[in-house]
Amino acid sequence: MGLSKTIWNEPAELLRSQQPDNPAMFFAPQVLQATARRFLKGFPGLVTYAVKSNPDEMVIQNLLAAGIKGFDVASPAEIDMVRRLAPTAMLHYNNPVRSRSEVQHAVRAGVKSWSVDSRSELAKLIELVPAEGCEISVRYKLPVSGAAYNFGAKFGATVELAAELLATVAQAGFIPSLTFHPGTQCTDPMAWDSYIRAGAEICRLAGVKAVRLNVGGGFPSHRVTDVVPELEAIFALIDRVATEAFGADRPALVCEPGRGLVAEAFTLATRIKAIRDGQHVFINDGVYGGLTELPMVGNITRVEAISSEGLRRSGAPVPRVVFGPTCDSVDRLPGELELPGDIEEGDYLVFHGMGAYSMATNTRFNGFGEMTVSTTMSLAL
Numbered sequence: 001m002g003l004s005k006t007i008w009n010e011p012a013e014l015l016r017s018q019q020p021d022n023p024a025m026f027f028a029p030q031v032l033q034a035t036a037r038r039f040l041k042g043f044p045g046l047v048t049y050a051v052k053s054n055p056d057e058m059v060i061q062n063l064l065a066a067g068i069k070g071f072d073v074a075s076p077a078e079i080d081m082v083r084r085l086a087p088t089a090m091l092h093y094n095n096p097v098r099s100r101s102e103v104q105h106a107v108r109a110g111v112k113s114w115s116v117d118s119r120s121e122l123a124k125l126i127e128l129v130p131a132e133g134c135e136i137s138v139r140y141k142l143p144v145s146g147a148a149y150n151f152g153a154k155f156g157a158t159v160e161l162a163a164e165l166l167a168t169v170a171q172a173g174f175i176p177s178l179t180f181h182p183g184t185q186c187t188d189p190m191a192w193d194s195y196i197r198a199g200a201e202i203c204r205l206a207g208v209k210a211v212r213l214n215v216g217g218g219f220p221s222h223r224v225t226d227v228v229p230e231l232e233a234i235f236a237l238i239d240r241v242a243t244e245a246f247g248a249d250r251p252a253l254v255c256e257p258g259r260g261l262v263a264e265a266f267t268l269a270t271r272i273k274a275i276r277d278g279q280h281v282f283i284n285d286g287v288y289g290g291l292t293e294l295p296m297v298g299n300i301t302r303v304e305a306i307s308s309e310g311l312r313r314s315g316a317p318v319p320r321v322v323f324g325p326t327c328d329s330v331d332r333l334p335g336e337l338e339l340p341g342d343i344e345e346g347d348y349l350v351f352h353g354m355g356a357y358s359m360a361t362n363t364r365f366n367g368f369g370e371m372t373v374s375t376t377m378s379l380a381l
């Protein structure tokens, strides 16, 4: 991935003057900082950033500049990267399964907050991590849906096991806390309602007062044209339900959005390579590149088309099958995408809200995937 140092006014300015043939990602620091301030102002607790959603150093630096002080990290490489950019940032190592050498690496890096969802991994932490001033958050799961895909399929203890683990954490002298993740792109706020109430139940079963409750990531981004997520309504629900469920024992709240913080700050311009016999649209990026998660999470329908001269296409929408550039038949966007009827070969298809799980998961499969990242003042075409 190449980084261009020029700062453009808007994506169309670069597209017109350079006519890039490779996928062109655009980053607007102002949008990222505005989103960070929205979380900092609205969320009733500590806001941390889930680094995996977009570990670009410009992202970390702009989040720090906006006032984000904590990071959810999942690996020694993420720990070292954040430590280098922010030596005093709080690191929450919330990947609940780690090798012994990974645990030791994190102890040396000064990690003071860990998550856990099993007896075996808790025993490992108790053995390797000094308890003094150190938090262990028990990660629990519920059979609730509302998200684009279910994170509980991999991580999280049942309510009963979580209560047992929370009691063990407290007995071992660690700061006892709870954590959950409702699933990414969670558009049903009632998922947080169920999870927070279950957290209070776990504390009752364990006879332990949780010091903090981390309500996860999962905050939705704006992917579909007419469905604009209402973050403030989710924040208000979390605040109200935490008080209702825990009363006087309400723990301090933490959140760790990835997508909700970073998605809106990036726009991806792909180029139409061909419209095969006037039907299928082939673009220069696909599911092995910046569009990896579309088959799992669904299409981003905030798509605009412009010609290489910067002329906006505005023909009546036509549903199109869109294929990526590789020779693999899974390299296609799900279903069909409504695109202006007057698009032509050489035009740019511009996807908004592309900051999460796009650059981080881009591959060079089949020789494609060379992506540039440019800074813009605004992301409006």
Ligand SMILES: *Cc1c(COP(=O)(O)O)cnc(C)c1O
Pocket: 050, 052, 053, 072, 094, 095, 181, 183, 184, 185, 216, 217, 218, 219, 256, 257, 258, 259, 260, 356
């Ligand atoms: C991936 C992840 C997140 C971020 O999830 P989003 O849906 O992108 O907000 C937060 N916490 C943990 C533990 C994660 O694994």
